[in-house]
Amino acid sequence: MTDPILKIDAVSKRFTRKPGLAERMVGRFTGGGKPITVHALTDVSLDVAKGEVLGIVGESGCGKSTLGRVIAGIHAPSSGSVALNGRPVADERHGTVHKLTTQVQMIHQDPFASLNPRMKVGETLAEGPRYHGIIPADQVRARIRALLEQVGLEGAYADRLPHQFSGGQRQRIAIARALAMQPEVLVLDEAVASLDVSIQAQVLNLFMDLRHDLGLTALFISHDLSVVRHVCDRVAIMYLGRLVELAPADQLYADPRHPYTQALFASIPTVGTGRGRFEAIKGEIPSPIAPPPGCPFHPRCPFAGPRCRAEAPRLTGAGPARTVACHLNDGGVNMQRGAA
Amino acid sequence: MARIGNVLAVPSAAPVETRGMRLRNFWSDYRRSWLAIGALAVILVLLVASFGAPWLVPQDPYDLAQLDWLDAFLPPGTTGSGGYVHLLGTDNAGRDMLSAILYGLRTSFLIGISAGALALTLGISIGLTAAYFGGRIEALLMRVVDLQLSMPAILLALVMAAVLGQGVPQIILALVVAQYAYFARTTHGAASVERRKDYIEAARSTPLPTRRILFKHLLPNVLPPLIVVATVQVASAISLEATLSFLGVGLPLTEPSLGSLISNGFKYIHAGRSWLSIYPGVFLMITVVAINLVGDQVRTVIDPRNSR
Numbered sequence: 001m002t003d004p005i006l007k008i009d010a011v012s013k014r015f016t017r018k019p020g021l022a023e024r025m026v027g028r029f030t031g032g033g034k035p036i037t038v039h040a041l042t043d044v045s046l047d048v049a050k051g052e053v054l055g056i057v058g059e060s061g062c063g064k065s066t067l068g069r070v071i072a073g074i075h076a077p078s079s080g081s082v083a084l085n086g087r088p089v090a091d092e093r094h095g096t097v098h099k100l101t102t103q104v105q106m107i108h109q110d111p112f113a114s115l116n117p118r119m120k121v122g123e124t125l126a127e128g129p130r131y132h133g134i135i136p137a138d139q140v141r142a143r144i145r146a147l148l149e150q151v152g153l154e155g156a157y158a159d160r161l162p163h164q165f166s167g168g169q170r171q172r173i174a175i176a177r178a179l180a181m182q183p184e185v186l187v188l189d190e191a192v193a194s195l196d197v198s199i200q201a202q203v204l205n206l207f208m209d210l211r212h213d214l215g216l217t218a219l220f221i222s223h224d225l226s227v228v229r230h231v232c233d234r235v236a237i238m239y240l241g242r243l244v245e246l247a248p249a250d251q252l253y254a255d256p257r258h259p260y261t262q263a264l265f266a267s268i269p270t271v272g273t274g275r276g277r278f279e280a281i282k283g284e285i286p287s288p289i290a291p292p293p294g295c296p297f298h299p300r301c302p303f304a305g306p307r308c309r310a311e312a313p314r315l316t317g318a319g320p321a322r323t324v325a326c327h328l329n330d331g332g333v334n335m336q337r338g339a340a
Numbered sequence: 341m342a343r344i345g346n347v348l349a350v351p352s353a354a355p356v357e358t359r360g361m362r363l364r365n366f367w368s369d370y371r372r373s374w375l376a377i378g379a380l381a382v383i384l385v386l387l388v389a390s391f392g393a394p395w396l397v398p399q400d401p402y403d404l405a406q407l408d409w410l411d412a413f414l415p416p417g418t419t420g421s422g423g424y425v426h427l428l429g430t431d432n433a434g435r436d437m438l439s440a441i442l443y444g445l446r447t448s449f450l451i452g453i454s455a456g457a458l459a460l461t462l463g464i465s466i467g468l469t470a471a472y473f474g475g476r477i478e479a480l481l482m483r484v485v486d487l488q489l490s491m492p493a494i495l496l497a498l499v500m501a502a503v504l505g506q507g508v509p510q511i512i513l514a515l516v517v518a519q520y521a522y523f524a525r526t527t528h529g530a531a532s533v534e535r536r537k538d539y540i541e542a543a544r545s546t547p548l549p550t551r552r553i554l555f556k557h558l559l560p561n562v563l564p565p566l567i568v569v570a571t572v573q574v575a576s577a578i579s580l581e582a583t584l585s586f587l588g589v590g591l592p593l594t595e596p597s598l599g600s601l602i603s604n605g606f607k608y609i610h611a612g613r614s615w616l617s618i619y620p621g622v623f624l625m626i627t628v629v630a631i632n633l634v635g636d637q638v639r640t641v642i643d644p645r646n647s648r
Contacts, residue, residue: 069541072545073545073547074541074544074545095475096473097544098547099544099545099547102546102547104545105545105546106541106542106545108538108541108542109538110538113537113538113539114537114538114539114541114542115539115542116539116543116557116560116561117539117561118560118561119556119557119560127543127546127548127552127556128546128548131546131548131549131552174542177542181546
């Protein structure tokens with residue numbers, strides 16, 4: 001692998017909600033009223049190489065969107081660091097997050113919420129570059145037109161308001177807004193999930209073309225395994241705020257190692273298998289407020305042994321360029337020395 | 341890295357809608373109520389009449405040299421010593437009531453509109469700050485607002501007016517203190533919803549400075565409900581001012597507002613000179629009702645549930 005452009009080092013993110021005065025008073029009698037902490041991310045480390053598209057996959061609530069937001073500098077990590085070319089993406093002072101770079105840009109899931117409804121498309125696109133002096137003032141209009149054409153829209157659309165566009169067109173505008181900042185890294189948070197399938201294909205093709213033309217590095221957050229397979233070079237599987245498997249896309253799809261990854265793949269509905277049943281993963285995803293001890297997946301894992309209940313597995317190598325966090329890959333699920 | 345096939349043509353966007361068209365749409369929705377059109381016309385006539393009063397009416401009620409004791413208590417329709425007809429009669433000092441009412445209306449509009457505008461600005465700043473920053477700032481600001489909303493506005497305005505004394509700036513300040521809380525509450529409610537939308541997050545992750553996010557992104561999206569509140573609050577400021585002046589803590593009679601005119605005439609209402617109180621009262625009522633009718637119609641038009 002070439003030098004990583006983006007280094008995510010042991011990032012944890014906890015959200016704490018302190019109880020209000022009334023809750024504390026009631027809590028004196030009921031035993032409640034204590035701060036609630038959600039463990040959204042636990043000890044996530046990832047390196048992303050320049051030009052790479054890394055997929056981040058998991059069920060809803062697994063922390064993949066939180067990871068995207070931490071990388072995009074919207075949240076600051078509770079511990080650990082996110083660095084782009086060796087410099088931190090954001091820091092936190094007095095409880096307020098300050099983003100330090102314009103080089104990471106984000107594309108949101110819902111294009112109906114991510115564009116300011118009262119701002120013309122041209123203004124939306126020009127605002128960031130103008131403020132940060134990325135485009136010289138006299139070239140802004142021309143650049144905005146070029147950007148709109150680059151994402152497959154007409155330059156004249158700059159004078160329209162977002163509500164005049166369809167979902168797919170809005171998502172193109174959101175992509176153009178991100179590109180206007182000339183970022184090195186794009187974070188796409190379920191960027192096609194809310195679009196119709198045919199529109200999804202258009203937007204994905206656009207993304208692939210742009211990626212090819214501009215040499216973009218991207219994090220592609222999705223729950224859609226078939227989309228991820230088409231788009232990504234490497235895929236990271238997340239479960240309950242932890243990274244459980246990281247592998248090149250072709251290897252992962254050919255030979256998933258982690259029981260959770262296997263279960264995810266087994267649950268993909270496929271065409272042409274007749275009346276076959278889907279292999280649903282048994283049980284519910286545990287609460288991130290009180291994650292289970294040991295391996296977070298052990299309550300739902302068909303291979304779980306005593307060691308899984310006691311000890312959290314670490315990411316260990318499983319062949320070239322791939323890692324898995326599972327005791328099956330690291331000495332077995334039974335207790336090792338001193339456990340008897 | 342397979343390319344996905346099935347590239348459909350990009351559908352063209354809906355026809356262009358400019359700001360001018362939105363205004364025209366607003367007007368075509370607004371004019372569906374005759375009552376609201378009438379109310380708007382009344383407000384415009386009153387505005388022109390009151391601010392054009394120096395050129396429209398025969399007498400300047402501020403100028404004591406133009407008043408004549410011999411003209412005192414002339415009933416409506418009498419010709420006075422000035423040689424013109426006193427359409428609405430004269431008061432105890434020989435003031436032409438029509439002149440006094442239009443001058444008074446001008447003061448009332450001036451106070452109502454500036455108090456409304458200042459309270460709007462203050463309320464927006466407080467509401468936006470509270471909603472955007474959250475946490476302790478929000479708790480502190482909004483509890484103060486809640487506390488104030490739990491007291492009647494008239495009581496607060498009375499206390500403020502009594503403390504500050506008489507005069508136009510003092511009254512405006514008293515009204516702003518009494519009214520900003522309504523704007524703060526409305527702004528806070530709307531901004532708390534908008535603040536959680538992705539376009540705010542997108543602006544933060546660009547990143548754009550907080551000031552810009554507040555005023556270019558958040559504010560324009562919370563403005564529509566505020567326009568309605570502002571209209572109604574102007575009417576309420578005008579009647580609050582009239583109440584204060586009637587109670588004697590507002591404006592002195594040498595600077596007539598509608599309230600002080602009513603208050604002055606009230607002393608003579610049982611002496612058969614009811615026109616002194618009734619005509620300013622009628623003008624006050626028409627003004628407040630008309631503004632409220634316009635505000636109601638604006639609310640109906642901008643409510644998305646009523647959109648066609």
